[in-house]
Amino acid sequence: MGLSTRQDIEALVTPFQVHRDVYTSAEVYRLEMKHLFANTWVFVGHDSQVPNKGDYYTTQVGDQPVIMVRHSDGEVKVLYNRCPHKGTKIAIDRTGNTGKFFRCPYHAWSFKTDGCLLAIPLKKGYDGTGLSETESAKGMKAVGAVEVYRGFVFARLAPEGIGFAEFFGDSLSSIDNMVDRSPAGRLEVAGQPLRYMHRCNWKMLVENQTDTCHPMVAHESSAGTAVRIWEEMDAPEGTPKPAAMQIIAPFMSPYEFFEEMGIRTWPNGHGHTGVHHSIHSAYSEIPGYMDAMTAAYGEERATAILGENRHNTVYFPNIMIKGPIQQLRNFIPLGPDKTLVESWIYRLVDAPDELVARTAMYNRMINAPTSIVGHDDLEMYERAQEGLMSDGLEWVNVQRLYREGEDFDTTAEENGTTERQMRNQFHAWVKFMTASMPRDAAREAAE
Ligand code: FES
Ligand SMILES: [Fe+2]
Known part of the structure; x- marks a missing residue:
């Protein structure tokens, strides 16, 4: 293919389309390792x-x-x-x-x-x-x-480059919220992560984290079935919803739920779903937790911390965190079509153990190799990776709720079904891929 200049990379991403080579080419992958993962905070x-x-x-x-x-x-x-x-x-x-x-x-x-x-x-x-x-x-x-x-260790391979505070900016508020949920203001890792391999490009997993138009479709067979069984049980009025149902039922929420929850994007490829509410908003209270939070922070602040229910926060390039359930997923690239996923969970220091138990249940039910939900996504990624090898079309579309002249250097809040966060990621992808690449001056002069 011959990708040696900035212009070669820039040509792979338009304002709302991404060239299939970005997901399939060994050369793009090699350049990602050399430039993208060296110039960003990973x-x-x-x-x-x-x-x-x-x-x-x-x-x-x-x-x-x-x-x-x-x-x-x-x-x-x-x-x-x-x-x-x-x-x-x-x-x-x-x-x-x-x-x-x-x-x-x-x-x-x-x-x-x-x-x-x-x-x-x-x-x-x-x-x-x-x-x-x-x-x-x-x-x-x-x-x-x-x-x-706040306990999370990031590295930039390149000795020179963008500073940590500039790279993450206000997006650090999602880590803050996750850690503030501990009455002691501290997290501890809860064991080793779940680790599993996907035969697809790592960016497919990152994109999926803010893809709000897939749950009610791709997870219909799993989450939809669970919801149907629960409804058919016709439990008497007032029967508490089991924790497993609280976790899985929101995946079947209608489009309006996801539209209204909102998406916020920050500069440098970061962004999150769940500005107003999320699939984690309606979990039942854990006895003793609010008391511990109130004792630590005062009622007003404790209420504000627990009232923030962000869904998935993407930290570009390759992790996602869920503040309300203290989970972090790391999408580690192993090749253009091979990704190792690690799904970590954390304990909130000085909070009741039921919280980490619920988080572990979420991890097993939704993200484990033996989960019922994660397989739906895996099937979609692997079919997409195969489909992109076809010569039918060259471009992948990320146009939903696109408007001309989008500015990714400012923070924006939009309808929760926008694909703006995906476009934000690809904007940052070009920026950090090309940060240390030469320009083709002759071509530039000709343009
Ligand atoms: S000491 Fe010889 S390779 Fe390390
Ligand atoms: Fe999914």
Whole structure:
């Protein structure tokens, strides 16, 4: 295909269409790893995954293997998982404690938990060789920049680029709301995530998070069946709706429900559904929770925190959080048509355990490999990935409620069935894909 300049990338996205290559091409994927995932702030993990000094967690940022580790000074570091000697991955386990230092399993070079080279066996063999002048002598390389926001760890691979506060802006209010829901103002990870593989492009999953015109269609066979069975039971007046029904029934809400709930978009590709209400609004109260919140924040503030019921917040490029149920889904790209999904849940510190129990139920029912709802979406993504290989049409349409001259540099609130947030993502996609790419000056002059 030959994508070497900014113009080549810009040509793949129009104001309301996206070229199919964006989802299918190996070259686009390679450029995403090189540019998009290097120039943006990408989710790494939560600091409660590494509570003690020496605790580490291995994951990836784009296609780069990294280690998130709690250093001896208490700070969280993010290092490339690569020995500066011959490249061996230092840590293989998902999670563990490395003590005061990492030790490479190949020739035992060792490194402090901030990556600095600590010792080399038989070091005199390097006397007079100039090793100390090399990059290898510096130790394990750290990523370009790290920021921990209310426990959530983000990294930018590129040493230079957009700052954390500028990149996220007001969108951080969704993380704030999720964390403020703890009377202690703190979250703790609740176990390991659900992990599962999808044979589709990672962006299909991100787009789906604000796709409000699919639930009543794609989930009709699962959620619709559950609702029908509940109604046929004809439970006596006043029978409390079981938690499972509270979770699944809103998926069958009519179009008007989704239109009225609203979508808010922020600059740089972030946005959320559920400005006014959401599928999480009508959950029953958990005994003791409001009391704990009122004691912590006062009644007015506690009411305001719990009254905010955002549905899905997309943090561009590749995560989604649900503030009201403390869930985070990470869509990790593994190839143009292969995505690893991680579905994490968190405990609200000092809140009743029933809350995390409900969140775990949501995760199992809606997002687990054994869920009844997630399969509907998976089937759609994989059919779309296959369909895009056909030569029938070249373009994907994201035109719903499009208006000419859309400005993505400002925050907007719109009808909840708009595809503006998808367009916002592709606007940001072009911006960060091309941020470090050369322009074709000759072509520009000719245009
Ligand atoms: S490759 Fe790591 S010490 Fe040699
Ligand atoms: Fe869905």
